[in-house]
Amino acid sequence: MTTDTAQPHVFDATTANFEADVLQRSTQVPVLVDFWAEWCGPCKQLGPILEKLADDYNGAFLLAKVDVDKEQEIAAAFQVRSIPTVFLVKGGQLVDGFPGALPEGQLREFLKHHGIEPAAAAEPAAAEPDAAPLDPHAEVVRLRGEVADHPEDDARKLDLALALLKTGAAREAEQLLDALPANLAHDDRAVSARSRLGFAALLDNAPPVEVLEAAIAGNPDDLRARHLLGVQRIVAGEPQAGLDQFLEILRRDRNYEDGLPRRSLIDAFRIIEDEDLVGAYRRKMSSLLF
Template sequence: MSSAQSTSPHIFDATTAGFQKDVVEASTDTPILVDLWAEWCGPCKSLGPILEKLAVEYAGAFRLAKVDVDAEQQIAAAFQVRSIPTVMLVSGGGIVDGFTGALPEGQIREFLQSHGIVPSEGDDEVAEVSAPVESAEDAINRLQQAIAAEPDRSELKLDLALALMRAGQVDPAQAELDALPANLATDARAVRLRSQLELARALAGAPDIEALRQRLQSNDSDWEARDLLGVRLLIEGDAAAGLDQFLDVLKRQRDWNDGQAKKRLLAAFATLDDAELVGTYRRKMASLLF
């Protein structure tokens, strides 16, 4: 245990036994940054102290949960960790974002700020100097110029793919996503974007709502029909009913189609503006996963 961890109330070791209470439920009050690490991992040793420093500096704006993946393999499996270090942001009872690798301190600060997490002291001053929100079109132009100037900075291409998706340019976003190098293809933002694109494409050639309901009347375990019905309802404005379909699949057949119900839920959360609804369904999802 580091000296910062031993003295700060904002840093703690998360265990499988206490994860539901200490992380999932606690995140409804305060965002929890989950640091998945291992003693043998070199990059973890450089990232860990940065995260701990920020947890102390931010003074309760978020809490840092340290997870030793060797000791807590169930948590690592639940997060589907493929490489470490992996950092996940849990808020409102569910996973909202994350990243892999030992990012520099500046990028971690930007990551936190993108989710409204700023140091507890001086919040008003931060708000006063915050820049206006950049439009998707402006972001696309800025990133294209940056890529032309620095074509080897692959992370800019991921940022461009995200901006294209924000602008509704599905095919260009998919092309940028497919062209990402392997080290970024599993980045949490890329995974989320992939799910969003799948959601947008899911209805190509899909039956209408009535046909899907009829299929479910004939076979209540027709997971494909239930999944597509969820997407239809979501796209056509009945978000809660659509999310209920995904939750039903997650509850009854969570591994169907490589865990597609969870992916649908995460993609849906990223597209909905109703924070209260999203928070409610994040907690429902988390209760099924942990």
């Protein structure tokens, strides 16, 4: 079931290319990861359907094929227990998956649930053009007026939530995000906003930076202090210092708090706007995980 070069949206994922072709590319487009083997009967039923959908959806998602016999490290990292197993990766993070072979209708429903529609049938929002920085308070005033005039327009409510978050009005922003329909709740901007809110919430009643630094100096294995210090640094606009703390936690105990270091890195990647810095630390994270 080696992928055909005529299928531009399907590729074989290997340990060598997984970080670049799956994790990094998933920050731009969702990636379905199909774990399969030549001897697996259900895999031979599911594989052609997934490849057909990848073609039908015309780049709305990519399909990464992982031969578990050849790529045992990847299968172990994803804790694959049976095949076929399919995972969805978005924003560098595993967000959902299922075991077994599903019919095409259920696969389409799975994709739709995650906001993935055929590219020819959906006009994605244009990328925001570079523009002069806007006053977030003025934006809040403007967007409040637009929401009042168009109360049915959920996209404007998302814009308002993002503007509110920039002014520090986290509670109202969270209420607006909670009320968004599913298609907008999975919007990259909404996911990034959720990550910001999550980091801010972690700092409620957190010790000051000096106390956390002293705790780590006294005990380098104080991973809770490292995590809080990393969050402090990210929120304070020192992304590299924050990422260094999260990476060190991953290095010392990748399974700490049920995978907290990896989740923290992924959340930070969603927030940090420096693409070069994010790319460098994604590679460092992958070198520790795979």
